């Protein structure tokens with residue numbers, strides 16, 4: 001069969017699916033994809049034991065409203081993630097086919113996925129959030145005007161006109177309502193007009209009216225031909241009646257799969273009748289949990305099963321013991337037994353049902369065609385969609401958002417600058433114009449250098465939150481193909497570094513240097529400033545690396561502080577590194593403060609002589625102290641200019657090293673569930 005005839009056949013399948021499964025007529029143009037899944041098994045290792053999460057499930061979803069329901073822990077979210085290509089492939093087997101073809105490697109970026117928790121930038125307005133999505137996800141060749149038109153269209157479709165220019169809101173600032181927030185999330189995914197939209201529990205946390213309005217919106221999208229697949233726990237009837245197709249899961253197995261509105265009829269046919277006025281989703285869960293009040297009507301199959309059971313019991317004393325156990329008076333045990341029994345009944349009934357046969361009839365030809373194409377070598381991999389935009393364009397857009405975010409939330413930058421300003425004034429006041437008294441000139445100088453480095457390095461601990469706070473947004477956007485890891489890294493580093501690190505260091509250097517009265521020499525001042533900048537870069541690098549490695553702020557903060565403390569000990573002031581055993585003293589090579597302290601001492605003390613008349617045994621004696629002697633005593637070489645610059649090079653190396661480490665940690669971060 002040629003690829004063309006495959007495409008025509010698939011289109012026919014989609015049309016047939018849409019007309020036979022949707023309650024409402026669906027536009028026949030632009031139909032969403034048909035997603036079939038075949039023998040999906042998903043297991044994880046928990047404490048060295050295999051835990052089966054999805055057990056050989058199969059089914060099909062197409063244009064319309066497709067719900068995955070079931071009790072807590074039934075496997076709804078896992079199933080949704082498998083279909084959306086967001087599960088770790090380790091432990092996963094079976095086939096998920098999109099219009100009869102294997103998922104392309106980055107299917108994640110072709111479809112929309114709305115997470116249960118809102119993933120929107122709180123400091124931006126609804127329109128700005130949607131525009132960001134349009135700018136990074138629509139190709140560069142689409143003009144800004146066209147992107148703007150698309151955003152306006154989505155805003156209209158989602159009924160967000162009244163709050164389009166309102167900020168979404170953060171934990172500190174109240175923004176739009178929860179329904180508007182959810183719709184904004186959906187809008188961000190709708191910007192690319194994806195053929196399939198996945199939603200993980202879209203109504204969780206919303207009041208019933210809001211939940212209804214979100215579901216009606218989804219129905220509107222479904223009627224336009226989209227394939228909407230979502231997990232949902234226990235919707236009310238007004239929501240349930242909007243569903244076209246239902247997958248009922250319990251313990252990772254299919255309890256029912258077919259037309260949603262036929263589920264009640266199906267359960268009735270196997271002996272579970274819904275009471276009048278009961279809500280079908282509540283009833284489904286009661287049936288699965290064995291919590292139905294009424295006794296189940298007996299069917300002929302039950303009689304056969306009962307006979308079989310009685311025979312087995314008579315034959316085996318072991319079985320008798322088991323029976324006694326299951327009749328335990330313990331209520332929890334009884335409930336567990338009841339659920340297990342009910343689960344087996346439902347599983348068996350579904351496997352033998354015409355609904356299951358109908359699903360198999362729908363999906364078998366799709367898998368057979370796929371296998372035939374693979375066997376004949378004609379299977380064409382769906383075109384892998386790459387990033388819509390180049391690196392530079394992504395960087396511009398992501399940096400723009402990061403900058404806007406900082407401008408709208410300037411507190412951290414302002415506090416950082418003010419704290420540095422206060423520190424500079426305090427240090428400058430304590431060491432004000434230290435002068436050239438040989439008794440204290442060197443001690444005061446090395447003391448103030450140590451203090452400056454201490455404040456500067458620990459001040460950069462505020463960078464630890466950089467990759468922790470926005471981690472869910474970054475993971476979602478990166479995995480959905482918004483931008484590359486390197487783009488996010490560069491945008492964040494620059495947006496954090498310029499306003500929150502550079503500006504305070506400039507202020508700090510200018511104040512301390514002249515207040516303390518260090519060497520009056522422009523070159524010496526700029527070298528001093530350069531050392532402080534390099535220290536800031538390197539120590540921010542340590543904080544970034546901790547931030548990219550741990551997702552708990554307290555742990556990242558503690559580890560970064562510990563590193564800084566160790567580096568401080570090995571700076572060269574608290575302990576003489578020359579007398580330290582070699583097996584321990586090597587740590588100095590990783591110490592930011594070691595190189596910085598050396599550099600500052602060389603800038604200030606090399607060739608310096610501090611002379612004055614001092615009183616010795618009640619006599620005024622003209623005394624001198626030589627800065628170079630101090631350098632020699634502490635093992636600092638100062639024969640050439642290189643002796644200073646090699647400390648600068650080492651600081652640059654440490655900065656680059658820590659920054660690279662943080663990028664790698666960000667890159668390696670687990671992004672699949």
Ligand SMILES: Nc1ncnc2c1ncn2[C@@H]1O[C@H](COP(=O)(O)OP(=O)(O)OP(=O)(O)O)[C@@H](O)[C@H]1O
Nearest residue numbers: 044046053071072073074075076077078079233673
């Ligand atoms: N990576 C994992 N490691 C260990 N257990 C897991 C993992 N993923 C899922 N599970 C377990 O598998 C079962 C199904 O999880 P899943 O989140 O898919 O269920 P759910 O039906 O969506 O539940 P809920 O309604 O509570 O969100 C649960 O018992 C869950 O604890």
